[in-house]
Amino acid sequence: MSDLxxxxxxxxxxxxxxxxxxxSLNLIGxxxxxxxxxxxxxxxxxxxxxxxxxxxxxxxxxxxxxxTYKNIKETGVFTVNHVQEVxxxxxxxxxxxxxxxxxxxxAAGLEAExxxxxxxxxxxxxxxxxxxxxxxxxxxxxNGCIMxxxxxxxxxxxxxxxxxxxxxxxxxxxxIAGIGIDGYVKGVAPIRYEYAKPxxxxxxx
Amino acid sequence: MSDLxxxxxxxxxxxxxxxxxxxSLNLIGxxxxxxxxxxxxxxxxxxxxxxxxxxxxxxxxxxxxxxTYKNIKETGVFTVNHVQEVxxxxxxxxxxxxxxxxxxxxAAGLEAExxxxxxxxxxxxxxxxxxxxxxxxxxxxxNGCIMxxxxxxxxxxxxxxxxxxxxxxxxxxxxIAGIGIDGYVKGVAPIRYEYAKPxxxxxxx
Numbered sequence: 103m104s105d106l107x108x109x110x111x112x113x114x115x116x117x118x119x120x121x122x123x124x125x126s127l128n129l130i131g132x133x134x135x136x137x138x139x140x141x142x143x144x145x146x147x148x149x150x151x152x153x154x155x156x157x158x159x160x161x162x163x164x165x166x167x168x169x170t171y172k173n174i175k176e177t178g179v180f181t182v183n184h185v186q187e188v189x190x191x192x193x194x195x196x197x198x199x200x201x202x203x204x205x206x207x208x209a210a211g212l213e214a215e216x217x218x219x220x221x222x223x224x225x226x227x228x229x230x231x232x233x234x235x236x237x238x239x240x241x242x243x244x245n246g247c248i249m250x251x252x253x254x255x256x257x258x259x260x261x262x263x264x265x266x267x268x269x270x271x272x273x274x275x276x277x278i279a280g281i282g283i284d285g286y287v288k289g290v291a292p293i294r295y296e297y298a299k300p301x302x303x304x305x306x307x
Numbered sequence: 308m309s310d311l312x313x314x315x316x317x318x319x320x321x322x323x324x325x326x327x328x329x330x331s332l333n334l335i336g337x338x339x340x341x342x343x344x345x346x347x348x349x350x351x352x353x354x355x356x357x358x359x360x361x362x363x364x365x366x367x368x369x370x371x372x373x374x375t376y377k378n379i380k381e382t383g384v385f386t387v388n389h390v391q392e393v394x395x396x397x398x399x400x401x402x403x404x405x406x407x408x409x410x411x412x413x414a415a416g417l418e419a420e421x422x423x424x425x426x427x428x429x430x431x432x433x434x435x436x437x438x439x440x441x442x443x444x445x446x447x448x449x450n451g452c453i454m455x456x457x458x459x460x461x462x463x464x465x466x467x468x469x470x471x472x473x474x475x476x477x478x479x480x481x482x483i484a485g486i487g488i489d490g491y492v493k494g495v496a497p498i499r500y501e502y503a504k505p506x507x508x509x510x511x512x
Contacts, residue, residue: 104423104461106360109473116473118357121437121462123331123389124477124484124494125354148353149330150365151450152323155311158447158454160355184328191500191509198503209505218309232326240445242363244456245356249363251449256309257326268314268321269487272329279329279484279494282474284502284512287494289329294489295396298403300414304396307489 120282127185127280129193130159131207131214131223132173139214139223140169141206143196145280147182155254157182157234163246169202171248178236179221180252183228187276190286192227218256230275232257269294325487332390332485334398335364336412336419336428337378344419344428345374346411348401350485352387360459362387362439368451374407376453383441384426385457388433392481395491397432423461435480437462474499 106114125145133139150156161171174180185193195210207214207223214223220233234252241248263275273289281287294307311319330350338344355361366376379385390398400415412419412428419428425438439457446453468480478494486492499512 103463106459106462107358111358113473114360115357117462117469117475118360118459119354120473120475120477121435121459121464122352122354122362122387123333123482124329125331126328128328146353147327148351148365149324149327150447150452152320153312153316154450155319155323156447156449157327160353182327190498194500195503195509198505200505204505230326237449240447240454242355242361242445242456244361244442245359247355249445249454251447254311254323254326257311257322258308259326264322268318268325269490270322270325272325272486273492277328281477281494281497284499285474285497286499287478287497289484289486289492290495292486292490292492293395294491295399297489298400300403300405300409304400 116282120285124287125280127193127278127286129183129185129196129225129228130170131181131183131225132170133177133222134173135176138203139205139207140173141196141210141212141223141225142170143185143193150251156237156251157254158249158251160242161248161250164248167202174236174250177221179233180236181220181222181224181231181233183225183231184275184277186228187278187288189227190278217258220256224258230259230263230270230277321487329492330485332398332483332491334388334390334401334430334433335375336386336388336430337375338382338427339378340381343408344410344412345378346401346415346417346428346430347375348390348398355456361442361456362459363454363456365447366453366455369453372407379441379455382426384438385441386425386427386429386436386438388430388436389480389482391433392483392493394432395483422463425461429463435464435468435475435482
């Protein structure tokens with residue numbers, strides 16, 4: 103397919119959103135300076151660096167009010183919470199366009215919790231989550247999107263998910279991956295490989 | 308865990324690379340202006356927009372020569388090829404530090420193919436792949452990484468993977484997701500949800 107611009111717009115959106123591969127699925131929790139909570143699903147969170155520990159994620163153009171963006175700019179903090187199998191439906195529901203003063207925690211049926219003084223709500227049901235501080239943003243001039251960079255502060259997860267060398271078994275945690283705009287998929291049978299070297303064959307850990 | 312800086316560096320790298328969730332896994336194919344081929348695995352490719360069709364991915368700081376980056380700057384084109392179950396080991400092996408004049412296609416045992424005049428090699432074994440043109444780059448000043456933005460030109464995949472509305476079933480295609488630096492995982496049992504609305508409950512497609 104090479105005439106992508108000529109595809110019907112919904113078809114193209116599904117196709118192009120799926121063709122980059124699996125996506126991370128996370129709920130971002132924020133609140134405004136009056137304490138109104140917001141929760142929204144994002145499939146664009148990526149690793150940017152581990153020292154310092156940095157993540158990035160994108161917002162679509164700010165042509166409408168985006169509560170998550172507004173709250174992050176207002177307070178400087180947010181939480182990232184893995185979407186997991188038992189609450190996929192509720193995580194998906196946070197994408198509905200609720201009025202600004204509605205908390206998606208309440209509307210979708212997820213519980214907010216506050217941990218160690220972080221001024222943004224976590225998702226209690228999620229068993230891998232962390233708090234972040236806003237660091238910077240990069241406007242993507244090609245389409246008006248914005249990439250926000252955040253620094254990871256505190257990480258909360260069950261120790262049983264962590265391998266002796268720090269690797270997290272997301273399959274054991276029942277974290278979910280995304281496909282396209284509206285697809286959810288379970289991971290199975292994770293394998294790891296030893297550090298690749300020119301003189302050796304690929305070797306499973 | 309809140310003292311992330313105090314963790315041993317390898318442990319922290321594994322932990323922070325895993326905590327953002329599942330990653331896309333793709334092989335980027337390029338060649339230099341003399342026709343020397345390069346192939347490298349990337350776990351950072353993300354969707355940036357569908358109209359125009361844009362992707363982004365990150366390079367670590369250019370403190371050493373990065374052949375993929377150099378070739379993209381030289382020729383302006385690259386290919387993106389999904390990592391799939393039957394060649395995970397070979398895809399992983401492309402990460403080894405081969406000399407610049409070694410083709411990772413040959414070294415890892417993957418076949419290069421050229422499609423419709425694209426001046427960069429595709430991976431023949433991959434059944435979801437597309438060609439891109441270099442559009443722009445954004446230096447991430449916080450850690451010296453670079454995000455490259457590419458425009459999707461032509462997309463090649465088996466029609467049987469595509470749902471009637473354009474969504475691609477990556478599970479059917481046997482595409483693989485990544486966990487952390489060295490983990491590979493299969494997807495199973497994909498589900499999709501209808502567009503979320505405030506007045507309706509989440510509903511499977």
